[in-house]
Amino acid sequence: MKILVVGKGGREHAIHTALSESPGEHQLYAFPGSDAISQLATIVEVETLKALIQFMTSEAIDLCIAGEESYLIKEEGLANACQQAGIPCWGPHLESAQLEASKEFAKQFMVRHAIPTGNYLSTNSPEEAFDAIKSYPAVLKFDGLAAGKGVALPNTEEEARSFIHDVLVDRKFGSGNLLVEEFLTGPEISIFAALADGDYQILAPARDYKRIGEGDSGPNTGGMGAVASRNLVAPDLLAEIETTIVRPTVDGLVADGLPYRGFLYFGIMLTPDGPRILEYNCRFGDPECQAVLPLIEGDFASYCAQGAKGKISRDLIGFREGWSVCVILASAGYPATSHSGDHISGFDNLSNTTRLYHAGTKLGERGAFETAGGRVLAVVCHRSTREEAVEAAHAAADCIHFEGLQRRRDIGLLHFESD
Numbered sequence: 001m002k003i004l005v006v007g008k009g010g011r012e013h014a015i016h017t018a019l020s021e022s023p024g025e026h027q028l029y030a031f032p033g034s035d036a037i038s039q040l041a042t043i044v045e046v047e048t049l050k051a052l053i054q055f056m057t058s059e060a061i062d063l064c065i066a067g068e069e070s071y072l073i074k075e076e077g078l079a080n081a082c083q084q085a086g087i088p089c090w091g092p093h094l095e096s097a098q099l100e101a102s103k104e105f106a107k108q109f110m111v112r113h114a115i116p117t118g119n120y121l122s123t124n125s126p127e128e129a130f131d132a133i134k135s136y137p138a139v140l141k142f143d144g145l146a147a148g149k150g151v152a153l154p155n156t157e158e159e160a161r162s163f164i165h166d167v168l169v170d171r172k173f174g175s176g177n178l179l180v181e182e183f184l185t186g187p188e189i190s191i192f193a194a195l196a197d198g199d200y201q202i203l204a205p206a207r208d209y210k211r212i213g214e215g216d217s218g219p220n221t222g223g224m225g226a227v228a229s230r231n232l233v234a235p236d237l238l239a240e241i242e243t244t245i246v247r248p249t250v251d252g253l254v255a256d257g258l259p260y261r262g263f264l265y266f267g268i269m270l271t272p273d274g275p276r277i278l279e280y281n282c283r284f285g286d287p288e289c290q291a292v293l294p295l296i297e298g299d300f301a302s303y304c305a306q307g308a309k310g311k312i313s314r315d316l317i318g319f320r321e322g323w324s325v326c327v328i329l330a331s332a333g334y335p336a337t338s339h340s341g342d343h344i345s346g347f348d349n350l351s352n353t354t355r356l357y358h359a360g361t362k363l364g365e366r367g368a369f370e371t372a373g374g375r376v377l378a379v380v381c382h383r384s385t386r387e388e389a390v391e392a393a394h395a396a397a398d399c400i401h402f403e404g405l406q407r408r409r410d411i412g413l414l415h416f417e418s419d
Contacts, residue, residue, distance in 0.1 A: 142167050334375065357377065
């Protein structure tokens, strides 16, 4: 098959890796891709979605996989454009991608289909937003896409006023409302499912770590690490999540006439009153994707291709036992800024059981990798137990060096203290 993956980060590097390891001979293409991805795929250099569709048509691409969420809602939508061109696309239509693109759309969907979630208020008034906060910590969310940075959990009035000003006065993330949501308590988990026309399959659950500092301190980021395992969630709890959240979501998409073929992420909090959904992402999460994909075995390429044609082919993939731990290495200044051009060393010290996914790197003039973004690398190890996977992943992360490197050493440890 000829397969093109849309995106350029660590998630897309992981997807390309999984495709390259699938049975059969596949020609891989990437848009816009990266220097690391170029070692697995041919980089497509076009400027617009229209030009990308023209390329895929001329090259007879068999499958387009949406990695990055922004292209799902750009112009007429990646999946919509692919459908018009007759190209199977593993990614939802523009209308369905609003579940991620608009927090308010998602909340309205949850309420309409009686999917358990927290209460909320949506407003474009700074005064109304601030008055809606009754206690701290609070939950504030920008309505649109913000690369994982549009959510704040302020602990003080000063922090709340600052974020509200950023969103509704300075318009840091563009136009859009601000949601003030009920603050829910409990551990968080991520559930990933593959959806196709009303059918679905739940993949390996995961838990990510969003804040920059250890102990879940500091500002939110796109994700500083993740843990994944089929054993992360007890069978009875997973059955409850499927019954109360996953199945009603899939049925709701069908009832609302929202076509969906692709991965769907369910961000869930396990509250004292039961599972509550926090948000949807209309693609694989990042960095959860880097932790989950090493647990999937079989013919991942054909699985996505069949899904893009409307069929969940469960017989094509299986799941490895054990645990997968992903540690993110970030550049100096992240998440407020990022630093580029710092030489990265230590690759040769990694064992052959360590997976290294490039998120923000580039090849320098001397042909060596340098930093080129906020989240630079994802170091992933799979072992039979969580403790072994944690030890291996952090030991591997210790091998990598660059100026200003930031990482959390509690990935895979925090939130597991009671085990």
